[in-house]
Amino acid sequence: xxxxxxxxxxxxxxxxxxxxxxxxxxxxxxxxxxxxxxxxxxxxxxxxxxxxxxxxxxxxxxxxxxxxxxxxxxxxxxxxxxxxxxxxxxxxxxxxxxxxxxxxxxxxxxxxxxxxxxxxxxx
Numbered sequence: 001x002x003x004x005x006x007x008x009x010x011x012x013x014x015x016x017x018x019x020x021x022x023x024x025x026x027x028x029x030x031x032x033x034x035x036x037x038x039x040x041x042x043x044x045x046x047x048x049x050x051x052x053x054x055x056x057x058x059x060x061x062x063x064x065x066x067x068x069x070x071x072x073x074x075x076x077x078x079x080x081x082x083x084x085x086x087x088x089x090x091x092x093x094x095x096x097x098x099x100x101x102x103x104x105x106x107x108x109x110x111x112x113x114x115x116x117x118x119x120x121x122x123x
Contacts, residue, residue: 008039013047020044 008016016037023033034044071079 017047020048 016039020033020037023036028036030041030044034041037044039047071082074082
């Protein structure tokens, strides 16, 4: 015997999403939240995805997302300044990635050396 499907009104969905946010802040898993709301995990995901961005709870520890300004709306000097800004940021990020990759390689080499000396001691 199958359960009869229920259609939730937008007000019910908003209320349940508010409850879900409270449960999520308590550290509950998505499965537990869906069970508490009386819906499937997929329904819960679909509701969250369909919910407008401004209604979704924001984690205050995350920075405000940067606003994308269409470059076509800027004057020539503003465009050049923005492009220079982006090139500088790109250079910094490339340098950061390179440093992290070098550090990762060094750690992997140290781990390989440690494994090699540990294997020799056991033998």
